[in-house]
Amino acid sequence: MDLLKWLGGGKEEDTPRQGILSSRSEWHSLGIGASVGFMVAFVGGKDAAWLFIILSGVAFGSSKTDVKQLQHVKREPYYALVASVVMFLLSAFLIIPRIPSGV
Numbered sequence: 671m672d673l674l675k676w677l678g679g680g681k682e683e684d685t686p687r688q689g690i691l692s693s694r695s696e697w698h699s700l701g702i703g704a705s706v707g708f709m710v711a712f713v714g715g716k717d718a719a720w721l722f723i724i725l726s727g728v729a730f731g732s733s734k735t736d737v738k739q740l741q742h743v744k745r746e747p748y749y750a751l752v753a754s755v756v757m758f759l760l761s762a763f764l765i766i767p768r769i770p771s772g773v
Contacts, residue, residue: 707757
């Protein structure tokens, strides 16, 4: 069995398994959400917090986008939103405090 196909390299109905993270849309939504959560925690401030608002707008369809990966967020909004909040909390309380000050 091809690893990419098993991980979800396509539509959910094309993969041999169903459920969590079984399609490309779910993986893209999770990755984009985690990236937004980390960046908001790392940069901080009101300007960075707008990323959460933009991600929510894309996820719930109030913002239009032509980018294919962001359309995956529209299809699987909860993966992106949950991943962004979880990664924000992990980054703010566990990852960023452990980064050496010289970096």
